[in-house]
Amino acid sequence: MGLDDLFDPAGIAVIGASETPGKLGHDAMANAVAFDGPVYPVNPSSEGTLFGERFVGSVGEIDGPVDLALLCIPAPVVPEVLEESGKAGVGAAVVYSGGFAEAGDDGRQRQSRVEALANRYDIAVLGPNTSGFLVPGRTLVCSFVGEVERVESGTVAVIAQSGGVAHALAFQAQSEGYGIAAMVGLGNRVSVGFEEAIRYFDGHPPTDAIALHVEGTTDARGLLETCRAVETPVVAYTVGRTGVDGFAASHTGALTGDWALYRAGFKQYGVPTVPATTTLLDSARTLGSQPRPAGPNVGVVTVQAGPGIIIADRLNAAGVPVPEFDAATADRLSEYLDGLTYAANPVDTGRPSPAFGDVIETVARDSGIDILLVYQLYEPSVGYPTSALESVAEQFDMPVILATDGPEPGVSDAIAPLEAAGVTTVRTPERGADAVIALVEYVRRQRRLQEAQPDG
Amino acid sequence: MGLDDLFDPAGIAVIGASETPGKLGHDAMANAVAFDGPVYPVNPSSEGTLFGERFVGSVGEIDGPVDLALLCIPAPVVPEVLEESGKAGVGAAVVYSGGFAEAGDDGRQRQSRVEALANRYDIAVLGPNTSGFLVPGRTLVCSFVGEVERVESGTVAVIAQSGGVAHALAFQAQSEGYGIAAMVGLGNRVSVGFEEAIRYFDGHPPTDAIALHVEGTTDARGLLETCRAVETPVVAYTVGRTGVDGFAASHTGALTGDWALYRAGFKQYGVPTVPATTTLLDSARTLGSQPRPAGPNVGVVTVQAGPGIIIADRLNAAGVPVPEFDAATADRLSEYLDGLTYAANPVDTGRPSPAFGDVIETVARDSGIDILLVYQLYEPSVGYPTSALESVAEQFDMPVILATDGPEPGVSDAIAPLEAAGVTTVRTPERGADAVIALVEYVRRQRRLQEAQPDG
Numbered sequence: 008m009g010l011d012d013l014f015d016p017a018g019i020a021v022i023g024a025s026e027t028p029g030k031l032g033h034d035a036m037a038n039a040v041a042f043d044g045p046v047y048p049v050n051p052s053s054e055g056t057l058f059g060e061r062f063v064g065s066v067g068e069i070d071g072p073v074d075l076a077l078l079c080i081p082a083p084v085v086p087e088v089l090e091e092s093g094k095a096g097v098g099a100a101v102v103y104s105g106g107f108a109e110a111g112d113d114g115r116q117r118q119s120r121v122e123a124l125a126n127r128y129d130i131a132v133l134g135p136n137t138s139g140f141l142v143p144g145r146t147l148v149c150s151f152v153g154e155v156e157r158v159e160s161g162t163v164a165v166i167a168q169s170g171g172v173a174h175a176l177a178f179q180a181q182s183e184g185y186g187i188a189a190m191v192g193l194g195n196r197v198s199v200g201f202e203e204a205i206r207y208f209d210g211h212p213p214t215d216a217i218a219l220h221v222e223g224t225t226d227a228r229g230l231l232e233t234c235r236a237v238e239t240p241v242v243a244y245t246v247g248r249t250g251v252d253g254f255a256a257s258h259t260g261a262l263t264g265d266w267a268l269y270r271a272g273f274k275q276y277g278v279p280t281v282p283a284t285t286t287l288l289d290s291a292r293t294l295g296s297q298p299r300p301a302g303p304n305v306g307v308v309t310v311q312a313g314p315g316i317i318i319a320d321r322l323n324a325a326g327v328p329v330p331e332f333d334a335a336t337a338d339r340l341s342e343y344l345d346g347l348t349y350a351a352n353p354v355d356t357g358r359p360s361p362a363f364g365d366v367i368e369t370v371a372r373d374s375g376i377d378i379l380l381v382y383q384l385y386e387p388s389v390g391y392p393t394s395a396l397e398s399v400a401e402q403f404d405m406p407v408i409l410a411t412d413g414p415e416p417g418v419s420d421a422i423a424p425l426e427a428a429g430v431t432t433v434r435t436p437e438r439g440a441d442a443v444i445a446l447v448e449y450v451r452r453q454r455r456l457q458e459a460q461p462d463g
Numbered sequence: 464m465g466l467d468d469l470f471d472p473a474g475i476a477v478i479g480a481s482e483t484p485g486k487l488g489h490d491a492m493a494n495a496v497a498f499d500g501p502v503y504p505v506n507p508s509s510e511g512t513l514f515g516e517r518f519v520g521s522v523g524e525i526d527g528p529v530d531l532a533l534l535c536i537p538a539p540v541v542p543e544v545l546e547e548s549g550k551a552g553v554g555a556a557v558v559y560s561g562g563f564a565e566a567g568d569d570g571r572q573r574q575s576r577v578e579a580l581a582n583r584y585d586i587a588v589l590g591p592n593t594s595g596f597l598v599p600g601r602t603l604v605c606s607f608v609g610e611v612e613r614v615e616s617g618t619v620a621v622i623a624q625s626g627g628v629a630h631a632l633a634f635q636a637q638s639e640g641y642g643i644a645a646m647v648g649l650g651n652r653v654s655v656g657f658e659e660a661i662r663y664f665d666g667h668p669p670t671d672a673i674a675l676h677v678e679g680t681t682d683a684r685g686l687l688e689t690c691r692a693v694e695t696p697v698v699a700y701t702v703g704r705t706g707v708d709g710f711a712a713s714h715t716g717a718l719t720g721d722w723a724l725y726r727a728g729f730k731q732y733g734v735p736t737v738p739a740t741t742t743l744l745d746s747a748r749t750l751g752s753q754p755r756p757a758g759p760n761v762g763v764v765t766v767q768a769g770p771g772i773i774i775a776d777r778l779n780a781a782g783v784p785v786p787e788f789d790a791a792t793a794d795r796l797s798e799y800l801d802g803l804t805y806a807a808n809p810v811d812t813g814r815p816s817p818a819f820g821d822v823i824e825t826v827a828r829d830s831g832i833d834i835l836l837v838y839q840l841y842e843p844s845v846g847y848p849t850s851a852l853e854s855v856a857e858q859f860d861m862p863v864i865l866a867t868d869g870p871e872p873g874v875s876d877a878i879a880p881l882e883a884a885g886v887t888t889v890r891t892p893e894r895g896a897d898a899v900i901a902l903v904e905y906v907r908r909q910r911r912l913q914e915a916q917p918d919g
Contacts, residue, residue: 173769
């Protein structure tokens with residue numbers, strides 16, 4: 008089973024395609040037609056065209072390349088349609104409907120049949136019980152959720168146990184002006200699980216980092232070993248700190264794992280863990296876009312003192328050092344800042360002045376600083392210090408993160424050139440600190456891993 | 464000293480008004496002119512008009528009502544201009560510039576002079592060292608920050624020790640389609656401190672809740688007693704968990720207080736505390752807009768299972784009960800949901816169906832449920848169950864919170880009718896849970912307070 012048929016197909020069949028808005032087969036087709044290859048609506052009881060594509064009676068009658076079938080049909084008919092698809096040479100399928108392992112004995116039996124068929128016909132099945140996936144770079148929108156095609160192409164592959172969480176993350180990225188490299192909701196994981204998806208996106212050129220959402224899996228060790236084996240940085244959001252097993256089992260048919268054990272496991276295998284969807288995305292974007300820092304020491308430059316205090320406080324509380332600057336840095340900062348604002352770390356510049364770029368570069372040049380974190384309230388008349396930040400990123404091969412707040416749509420428009428210049432931008436002081444904390448956690452955990460395995 | 468001259472003036476003088484964009488006196492004037500009363504640019508070396516208003520040579524020469532002076536001038540000339548303003552009968556002033564108690568001995572002396580003048584002339588001085596304030600309902604934009612006039616009118620008064628944090632909060636509200644009732648950055652608090660501001664906004668009709676940002680104050684007891692005395696619910700974000708005193712003192716001239724003591728104090732005085740700016744706003748909006756629940760028990764209805772698990776997990780971890788439904792509720796839910804999805808608490812409805820409203824009402828009707836929290840990924844073709852949520856809010860006098868994610872600008876547009884219907888909307892599953900946690904914390908703490916003071 009290769010996942011190219013799933014995530015990089017030549018053509019798509021939408022089985023159960025429907026002319027009725029609101030129906031799964033309609034909404035999935037509405038999204039799928041954006042694909043740049045052929046898309047075939049399949050429905051034995053429909054004629055004419057749907058979104059400009061001619062209806063076909065069955066997957067076997069399609070005259071053209073079809074690697075991927077989207078099964079927009081009720082659970083009871085899934086096995087027979089999957090078999091038909093397998094006979095037609097389809098290599099991958101998305102099964103959206105629920106009514107499988109999460110739904111009692113009948114459901115479990117049905118899922119076993121699907122699994123057997125997936126194996127017999129070598130079909131990569133995503134789901135059942137998922138809202139699908141998205142690869143914006145290929146305009147591959149295999150989800151029935153409206154407007155998910157608005158999510159643009161980015162650098163993070165979101166791999167979520169829950170399709171709902173996958174979509175929530177994709178929309179969070181969209182609403183702040185970022186994109187994602189891919190979004191996958193695994194659902195019941197009959198053949199495409201964490202390991203398969205992580206390995207695939209490790210080799211996916213647009214993907215620079217992988218954001219995992221994990222409720223629980225029966226093969227925790229396999230998941231952890233895969234995270235360790237891949238080159239792409241992985242960050243994980245583990246849910247299930249408290250007893251939510253009953254609900255989780257009804258969801259994707261898997262108990263949530265022991266939360267503390269997962270957290271310990273990820274730590275041991277080099278993966279930072281985060282406590283929320285927002286932090287998951289911010290951290291993954293940071294890990295994917297920034298170089299590995301030489302150490303954990305953060306230099307904080309802030310235009311507004313209050314947010315700088317919040318950031319320093321949060322870094323301190325997480326054990327991430329905000330060290331004093333060396334004497335040369337302190338001297339130079341006092342010159343630039345006329346001694347009026349705070350020249351220690353964090354350095355408070357006051358409202359951006361012509362010296363803002365010099366302050367940033369001086370902090371980056373400090374011998375004890377490994378990571379630069381800048382906070383600025385966005386003012387349209389002042390803008391961001393893009394060239395100074397870009398120059399630091401280039402000269403010092405150092406992670407550069409800008410945390411910001413400000414008027415919309417101004418901020419969303421203004422961050423694009425910064426991101427293009429290699430600076431990771433994050434909203435709010437706390438989220439800026441949290442992204443840096445995950446970056447430092449990643450570097451520390453990876454280092455420990457390398458020390459433990461001198462040959463690896 | 465009354466604060467009406469500050470927050471509800473008849474006219475405004477912008478002292479140091481300037482024609483040069485980027486200068487404080489220009490940017491402050493650009494914002495102030497939106498006010499619906501007279502606004503006078505004051506500058507002895509300028510002639511003609513600025514933003515359509517004629518320059519005046521000094522505050523004493525203004526021919527008209529001026530309650531409020533915005534001092535856009537360097538620190539050394541602040542005392543003399545403040546005295547001049549006092550003689551001209553001005554009752555309030557904003558001092559933006561730094562160079563006071565946060566800046567060494569000279570600064571401390573200068574601040575003492577300002578304080579003495581404020582007392583002698585009975586001027587309510589906001590600052591020094593602040594970026595000002597904002598009352599959107601009166602288009603009163605006394606801040607020099609660009610585009611802050613985009614922040615619309617809402618229900619929460621933000622009172623922040625830091626002007627930067629105040630603006631960050633205002634913009635966070637704006638970027639998600641909410642407004643604020645007011646935003647105040649206190650800065651060095653020479654005469655307008657926490658107590659004065661809290662008391663003022665307790666009596667401010669548009670304000671339904673107060674969001675506090677606290678770094679530290681020499682009069683913690685006064686602050687706490689004020690929070691207890693006012694009727695408006697207060698929620699507090701205390702910064703300074705770790706040693707950031709050096710930086711904080713350089714910021715507004717006050718050490719951060721002992722974080723643990725503040726947290727304990729707020730707990731004892733009935734005020735919930737939160738760990739981030741985002742949570743501060745979400746919690747204050749919820750406290751301000753929702754009725755006090757009869758108890759802490761949350762019924763969670765979710766359209767997508769994964770986010771529902773996140774919410775239940777987070778509520779559980781915070782000690783907020785997500786109890787089992789009673790038998791009648793469970794029976795009715797099973798009917799509506801065909802037994803296919805999870806009918807316990809949280810109840811997972813699957814994609815919104817015609818029964819969605821019935822499910823919501825059934826949960827609200829459960830004898831053991833005090834608070835309704837719904838999660839839904841927004842789909843434009845489906846919309847939100849506005850009428851069902853509105854009907855629950857009306858029928859059961861119960862807090863109703865909707866947590867959501869989805870495509871922008873769709874979500875921002877679609878939440879307005881929900882908010883108008885009395886439902887508090889919050890982004891992301893975690894933030895929905897956190898807002899409910901603060902609401903429960905508020906009710907528990909207030910109850911304890913009442914039990915401790917049977918006469919109060």
